[in-house]
Amino acid sequence: MFIRRIALLSFCVLLAACSKVNQENYAKLKAGMTKAEVEALIGEPTECAGAIGLTSCTWGDEKTSISVQYAGDKVMMFSGNGLK
Template identity: 65%
Template sequence: MSLRVVALLAGCLLLAACNKVNQDNYAQLKPGMSKVEVENLLGKPAECSGALGISSCTWGDEQRFISVQYAGEQVLLFSGKGLQ
């Protein structure tokens, strides 16, 4: 293998290891956590929506994600799919 291919593969592995959508981070989520605490753990969400003080934010994609529902600024519920 050429050095360029090895470097590309190493970079891809490093990026995959940095993904914060994983079982370890999911296990740290707790009801009552603030949005700031969740974002410190998971980073900025891929998308958020909400109305009337209830909001939902998602990290990841359709195959692997963490979804957090907030009442005001605190975690109410959370779920995940495809976490490793």
């Protein structure tokens, strides 16, 4: 039982370390990128909302996140929070 707990804890630590929501990938974002290009870089968004051709998507959680605003299919603006 103890070994399973250690294995699970190790897996969780490795999973967190492999997050694509980081400073390195944030630095690769550019205005004009398509949604597909952004998702290839940082994965599927945690949430998206929008209306009338404008969409805002967020990756990450309350401590570490990247937010991207799209006009149509193109990145208009983006911001990051707590990135390492």
